[in-house]
Amino acid sequence: MRVRHKPWADDYLKENDHIVVQDPKNYKGKWRELFGNDKPLHVEIGSGKGQFITGMAAQHPEYNFIGIELAKSIIVTAVEKAAEADLPNVRLLNENAADFRELFEENEVDSIYLNFSDPWPKNKHEKRRLTYKSFLEQYEAVLKDNGEVVFKTDNQKLFEYSLSSFSRYGMVLQEVKLDLHTENDPLNVKTEYEEKFSSRGYRIYRSVATFK
Amino acid sequence: MRVRHKPWADDYLKENDHIVVQDPKNYKGKWRELFGNDKPLHVEIGSGKGQFITGMAAQHPEYNFIGIELAKSIIVTAVEKAAEADLPNVRLLNENAADFRELFEENEVDSIYLNFSDPWPKNKHEKRRLTYKSFLEQYEAVLKDNGEVVFKTDNQKLFEYSLSSFSRYGMVLQEVKLDLHTENDPLNVKTEYEEKFSSRGYRIYRSVATFK
Numbered sequence: 001m002r003v004r005h006k007p008w009a010d011d012y013l014k015e016n017d018h019i020v021v022q023d024p025k026n027y028k029g030k031w032r033e034l035f036g037n038d039k040p041l042h043v044e045i046g047s048g049k050g051q052f053i054t055g056m057a058a059q060h061p062e063y064n065f066i067g068i069e070l071a072k073s074i075i076v077t078a079v080e081k082a083a084e085a086d087l088p089n090v091r092l093l094n095e096n097a098a099d100f101r102e103l104f105e106e107n108e109v110d111s112i113y114l115n116f117s118d119p120w121p122k123n124k125h126e127k128r129r130l131t132y133k134s135f136l137e138q139y140e141a142v143l144k145d146n147g148e149v150v151f152k153t154d155n156q157k158l159f160e161y162s163l164s165s166f167s168r169y170g171m172v173l174q175e176v177k178l179d180l181h182t183e184n185d186p187l188n189v190k191t192e193y194e195e196k197f198s199s200r201g202y203r204i205y206r207s208v209a210t211f212k
Numbered sequence: 213m214r215v216r217h218k219p220w221a222d223d224y225l226k227e228n229d230h231i232v233v234q235d236p237k238n239y240k241g242k243w244r245e246l247f248g249n250d251k252p253l254h255v256e257i258g259s260g261k262g263q264f265i266t267g268m269a270a271q272h273p274e275y276n277f278i279g280i281e282l283a284k285s286i287i288v289t290a291v292e293k294a295a296e297a298d299l300p301n302v303r304l305l306n307e308n309a310a311d312f313r314e315l316f317e318e319n320e321v322d323s324i325y326l327n328f329s330d331p332w333p334k335n336k337h338e339k340r341r342l343t344y345k346s347f348l349e350q351y352e353a354v355l356k357d358n359g360e361v362v363f364k365t366d367n368q369k370l371f372e373y374s375l376s377s378f379s380r381y382g383m384v385l386q387e388v389k390l391d392l393h394t395e396n397d398p399l400n401v402k403t404e405y406e407e408k409f410s411s412r413g414y415r416i417y418r419s420v421a422t423f424k
Contacts, residue, residue: 160388163375168386173379176372178390178417205390 009072029105035064040110050078055189057090065090104142114151116193119158131162154197159205166209175208221284241317247276252322262290267401269302277302316354326363328405331370343374366409371417378421387420
């Protein structure tokens with residue numbers, strides 16, 4: 001996503017430390033303490049401008065939500081949304097999650113959301129795709145038994161690749177949707193990308209996969 | 213497929229017993245003897261009018277092919293095609309393959325093709341879909357290790373269901389194609405249905421799955 005550089009972003013993120021968790025690696029294994037309750041923990045990797053994670057948090061007060069986004073200039077918009085919505089069950093991390101095992105303890109996470117991840121279309125960049133096996137290893141390590149990886153994309157090639165990657169890893173496809181928006185699922189919270197691409201007539205794909 | 217009743221079909225099939233194998237259950241475990249060689253055996257379930265199986269047989273003289281079709285009034289067209297093509301490596305069975313283990317021995321089959329199978333869209337008919345687990349059990353029993361189930365359909369719901377069914381059964385999705393004809397694969401042999409539906413703008417889906 002190309003966005004204008006925002007020199008004030010650093011200060012803004014620090015000012016909003018009730019939403020943007022500082023030094024998040026310190027909370028590994030302690031996220032339920034931070035939220036002050038034992039609700040299931042749902043994590044989105046690549047939260048962008050935050051429409052999905054804040055929408056989900058509003059729809060599901062019974063869960064806690066953490067959105068991870070590396071780009072400072074983008075996450076500030078997510079922080080604005082979360083601040084405005086004033087939800088107790090959502091936090092944002094401005095982290096380059098090179099390894100999610102640094103952020104979460106084994107069995108700490110109930111669901112992981114991958115929404116419109118970078119497709120990295122070239123074969124030589126396969127290892128960067130968030131559905132590559134080295135990432136699946138990380139998800140498996142932090143997810144509870146029966147924990148889900150919920151994946152949405154408009155990118156046909158990435159979806160084809162990912163279904164096969166999940167399957168080769170030994171994951172089970174609990175659900176596959178090849179044209180999500182024809183389902184009119186009232187519980188589907190759309191990301192910014194999803195709204196844009198769907199309105200242009202692109203199909204939205206979704207899978208739900210578990211580690212057995 | 214709705215076709216005119218053909219009262220002469222019975223006689224026609226018997227006259228062409230060099231193509232239509234009579235009493236095929238007698239050949240269980242002996243198909244390579246019938247073909248007179250040790251080439252890999254590829255089986256299509258639901259061959260319809262035979263365009264796929266005869267096209268494949270012409271393209272792949274290194275394999276033997278068996279097409280199974282229950283409907284007499286339809287298989288006669290496949291027999292005509294095979295007779296005209298005069299291929300030594302294709303046979304047709306006019307069988308209701310209630311259980312493929314009656315037709316094939318363990319490890320006798322190298323590939324199984326399911327092309328545009330009846331989607332049986334109602335939930336109560338799930339057990340009739342050729343990708344339901346009771347059929348997968350049969351395929352697993354007769355396929356060699358690393359033997360493939362190659363599935364093509366234009367039916368989105370059946371494809372969604374089938375990917376999940378393969379995965380839940382423990383099969384591995386070696387390949388998933390969500391719009392096959394954009395690939396321009398020169399080796400893709402089209403069925404009659406495939407040509408018709410693709411020309412109307414429908415997507416053709418294909419998966420290749422193995423039993424680990």
